[in-house]
Amino acid sequence: MKQSKLFGKTIREAPKDEPSKNAQLLIRGGFVDKVMAGVYTYLPLGLITLRKIENIIREEMNAIGGQEILMPALQNKKDWETTGRWDIDVMMKIKTSYDKEFGLGWTHEEVVTPLAKKYIKSYKEFPFYLYQIQNKFRNEPRAKSGILRGREFSMKDLYSFHTSEEDLNKYYEIAKDAYFKIFDRVGIKDKTYLTYASGGDFSKYSHEFQTITSAGEDTIYICDKCEVAVNEEIVENNQPECPECRNKKLRKEKAIETGNIFKLKDRFSRPFNFKYLDQNGKEQLVLMGCYGLGSSRLLGTIVELHNDENGIIWPESVAPFAVHLIKIGKSEEVNKQAEEIYRNCLDKNIEILFDDCDESAGVKFKDADLIGIPTRILISEKTLSNNCVEVKRRESGEVEMVKISEIAKVLNC
RNA sequence: CGGGGCGUAGCGUAACGGCUAACGCACUUGGUUUGGGACCAAGGGACUCCGGGUUCGAAUCCCGGCGCCCCGACCA
Numbered sequence A: 001m002k003q004s005k006l007f008g009k010t011i012r013e014a015p016k017d018e019p020s021k022n023a024q025l026l027i028r029g030g031f032v033d034k035v036m037a038g039v040y041t042y043l044p045l046g047l048i049t050l051r052k053i054e055n056i057i058r059e060e061m062n063a064i065g066g067q068e069i070l071m072p073a074l075q076n077k078k079d080w081e082t083t084g085r086w087d088i089d090v091m092m093k094i095k096t097s098y099d100k101e102f103g104l105g106w107t108h109e110e111v112v113t114p115l116a117k118k119y120i121k122s123y124k125e126f127p128f129y130l131y132q133i134q135n136k137f138r139n140e141p142r143a144k145s146g147i148l149r150g151r152e153f154s155m156k157d158l159y160s161f162h163t164s165e166e167d168l169n170k171y172y173e174i175a176k177d178a179y180f181k182i183f184d185r186v187g188i189k190d191k192t193y194l195t196y197a198s199g200g201d202f203s204k205y206s207h208e209f210q211t212i213t214s215a216g217e218d219t220i221y222i223c224d225k226c227e228v229a230v231n232e233e234i235v236e237n238n239q240p241e242c243p244e245c246r247n248k249k250l251r252k253e254k255a256i257e258t259g260n261i262f263k264l265k266d267r268f269s270r271p272f273n274f275k276y277l278d279q280n281g282k283e284q285l286v287l288m289g290c291y292g293l294g295s296s297r298l299l300g301t302i303v304e305l306h307n308d309e310n311g312i313i314w315p316e317s318v319a320p321f322a323v324h325l326i327k328i329g330k331s332e333e334v335n336k337q338a339e340e341i342y343r344n345c346l347d348k349n350i351e352i353l354f355d356d357c358d359e360s361a362g363v364k365f366k367d368a369d370l371i372g373i374p375t376r377i378l379i380s381e382k383t384l385s386n387n388c389v390e391v392k393r394r395e396s397g398e399v400e401m402v403k404i405s406e407i408a409k410v411l412n413c
Numbered sequence B: 001c002g003g004g005g006c007g008u009a010g011c012g013u014a015a016c017g018g019c020u021a022a023c024g025c026a027c028u029u030g031g032u033u034u035g036g037g038a039c040c041a042a043g044g045g046a047c048u049c050c051g052g053g054u055u056c057g058a059a060u061c062c063c064g065g066c067g068c069c070c071c072g073a074c075c076a
Helices: A021-028 A044-063 A077-083 A109-119 A165-185 A295-305 A332-347 A361-371 A404-410
Strands: A032-036 A039-042 A074-076 A092-095 A101-104 A128-137 A152-162 A192-198 A205-212 A218-223 A228-231 A251-265 A275-277 A283-285 A287-294 A323-327 A352-355 A375-379 A388-393 A399-403
Touching: A021 A032, A021 A295, A039 A044, A044 A128, A044 A152, A044 A165, A044 A295, A074 A077, A077 A101, A077 A109, A109 A128, A109 A152, A109 A287, A152 A165, A152 A295, A165 A192, A165 A205, A165 A251, A165 A287, A192 A218, A192 A251, A205 A218, A205 A228, A251 A295, A287 A295, A323 A332, A323 A361, A332 A352, A332 A375, A332 A404, A352 A361, A375 A404, A388 A404, A399 A404
Parallel strands: A192 A228, A323 A352, A323 A375
Antiparallel strands: A032 A039, A074 A101, A092 A101, A128 A152, A152 A287, A192 A205, A205 A251, A218 A228, A218 A251, A251 A287, A275 A283, A375 A388, A388 A399
């Protein structure tokens, strides 16, 4: 991608109505644009990054047997009345001009359960796992913290279907592991803790995945021995203790809930009367689990964790591009060589952003830092005088001069 | 939904109740520049959030909305 053609631009000053770090940096870098409180447009850079995150999630979901589907955001009132959740505050409702009412989905049990019921009849077809990556709507009384708490946001939701509680428990652990793989791949695992939390209207406990950041809204107590945490919301008598080893010396931190997994059991199969025939030809209720992961929230969390005073520092796995090629000066030789490096990268499928603009060096450096691509390759008359380019790593600041003939080595190809 | 703060060009800001609403960034044109947000010159861009009121006169004062941010309440 040539930067001169890239839609969106960096801005010098952060908009004053966005104090949160993730929104400031994402807006300044040209990743997102704010439409209203809690609602953002993803610009090309932002969408590429979001898709990278979603693809990592997708790969890990596929790896544990998930089959991707896409359910509608627009949902019918009747199914929500079946489960008694139509009048929950988070539901955004739409009334059409001919007085028909719809809900906008903030979760999808009410769609996936009737769906599964329609197709699945026999114990032989279990277990199975359906997931989607889709925009959710929530009637937030107060959207806040940039893209961390929006009214419309991207989320992955996985639903598992079982014939026994043992099988559900087994898969629950598998999903838990998959979540940590995802957190590891996007670069926030060392700040993310499995956290015991309330089970809502489903069960006594659920597990949240809480990522430590000052931008977080939750307070958790971490047991460093067990590497798990407990959410303040279920701490009794101000006396937090580790739910696994009963240790009472816990570390208090602010954290953001990046994921949440629940054993739904028959909470939804019962109202929808979703049953299968077992080996003896007898009807049995299906048991379910659900596993949520906020993909756009993950994006914001990554930014909160990976930045410096100059901008975002993307982990390689989710960076919008692998390489940021920058040319300084407009001598013919510089143009020619830069163009050639750019072409070579494209040929080798290296994701490259080429800053081909006629800006001053300072502007280009500031832009590159804001955008935060892991590797910056700089070409100028100065570097060319040694037949070199300068390679700088965004994260470490480490700089090396590399012969043009040896660029391939730097790019691992 | 309670409490607080704020709404002036795409962004950041200025303007005592009084001249044509000013400046920086960004944008356009021309020129000089090119290793950490360059310089000169000439431009374009504003229903000062909306509606009412007070006044000879309102961006400025008053009332009512709406919007945005923060703290609560609520929540993935």
